[in-house]
Amino acid sequence: MTDTTERRVFRLMRRPSGELGDGDLVLSREALADILDDEVRIRTLLLSIDPSNRIWMSDADQYMPPVAIGAPMRGVTLAVIEESRSSKFSPGDIVTPLDGEWASHQVLPASRLARARPREGIPLSALMSIFGPPGLTAHVGMVEIAGVKEGETVTVSAAAGAVGSVAGQIAKARGCRVIGIAGGPEKCAWLTDELGFDAAIDYKRYDVGTELARLAPDGIHAHFENVGGAILDAAIANMAEGGRIALCGLVSTYNEGGPVPGPREFQRVLMHRLTIRGFIVLDHFARAREAFAEIEELARSGRLKWRDHIVEGLENAPDALSLLFAGKNSGKLMVRVSDR
């Protein structure tokens, strides 16, 4: 038990217009609330930096209420119990709050915490990547939504990202031919040389549609979409008949305001009998045990590789988000808020 009485917290002071700007988020020092019965005080260890953070700052139509102006910024975090007035948790327990914030500490009801399970011999940060929402998203999207089968040709956009890189490797492990789409030669080399992707397309250098036509002449059976816009158009132009698209993200559009136009050649969805299915990982937590068991087996046998990109210090969280949208992170991006 420590004597923490203050916390540092980012509050959303206004909705960003375009990219996140100075003053949109403000870091302040605040007194911590008293801990009531059945409550705990947690200290944040890691804060996940995700494309969805940018959605939550906007008032666009979205899958959770937007963060209110003046409210603490919402985030996915991993934390340790510092003090407990609940019989369910003891100091030192590792937890994931359901209402995580961009903050050094939180006082919360014990009912709003889920226990996290560190894996023997695997860094704690993996609880934010392959054993966290990105890993579950990748598994659900490939297995449940896209329903990939052995022998199929599968494409992944943002393939070097935290979700895409795992999604592609899950498809590989299930016997698919996997083509990744990523930005820059280093990311592409990582996909093919280290992760075992069959091919990678550098969208900054090549026309994605042309490359897909060359690499998948018989069409794409399943596509895992993280980006939207021109990348999705290129995939749709190259889908096989009856192809399935798991729509996981539209990250290319999150910094823009207003409606996101659909595929440029929508008639192909009809003519080629395509299925486009949007999904949000929140709906699929019931599959976590099964998904993480497969991921753990692949990771321990060396068939699944991943990178965690850790930025030090809560104060650097806004810069980390800009890094993410610039595509300059390598691996799952997170901020270390404190040491275990």
Place this chain on the structure above:
Amino acid sequence: MTDTTERRVFRLMRRPSGELGDGDLVLSREALADILDDEVRIRTLLLSIDPSNRIWMSDADQYMPPVAIGAPMRGVTLAVIEESRSSKFSPGDIVTPLDGEWASHQVLPASRLARARPREGIPLSALMSIFGPPGLTAHVGMVEIAGVKEGETVTVSAAAGAVGSVAGQIAKARGCRVIGIAGGPEKCAWLTDELGFDAAIDYKRYDVGTELARLAPDGIHAHFENVGGAILDAAIANMAEGGRIALCGLVSTYNEGGPVPGPREFQRVLMHRLTIRGFIVLDHFARAREAFAEIEELARSGRLKWRDHIVEGLENAPDALSLLFAGKNSGKLMVRVSDR
């Protein structure tokens, strides 16, 4: 056996730009080919007039090769065998050719014919509507693609059309609340007063999005789309979470050239976890027996009503197609080419 030596046939002389124009299709008299072994001569009874006819005339990306310039116009027809050199068919048999044409007669290999089964006490024209591609399309779209379940709210665009009217009644028979979207008060009254739809929206008079929000305040679980464009946008704006869209047609776009833009607010597909699935009835002929059995039972018990709109004379087929795109037909549109 008759002594037919000539036929009348429409040939596609050029690809229409926008609406079908004079001279795009030309009706000519031609000598009929000799009937070789295993071939038959058929006389067309009924020619189906469908939105897809317009697609086949264009060179847009589509699910069958476009009709070649100078070639007979492709059509779905019902025909009678006039003369047979095949042991499989006898004069008087009613058949559906796989390669039907806008023609009074055809000489064809017997292998390119499917036997049609007139239903006792039901007009022959029903083989082109509820027991033909429109009926099968409606059933597959509602049951297989949209997967409607009892108690769901279901919407149908072009609901007074040959496909939409049957689709809506199948959903009603399965215990859904069904809202139709159609053009004009007469069509809407037919849907609610005669077909038993729970509500109908006249898109010419009301804002479809506003009306859907009012009539389906808890969201649409399944939507059967025949139209595309603004109607599809209105449906997408009102889908419940996890809603399914069976994409059957994009008829609002068939007279335009070029790509068909996708939904205006595509992010809703992600945020509301929607599924959009395109389908073409050709892929689902294996389900015909089951679908037509259900349709026949509903029709005989008075729970499924339909209208066949018959235009007399092959020479009027182009005008019939214009009538279809003007939305002025009432019921499944077809041309009577000859009497049985």
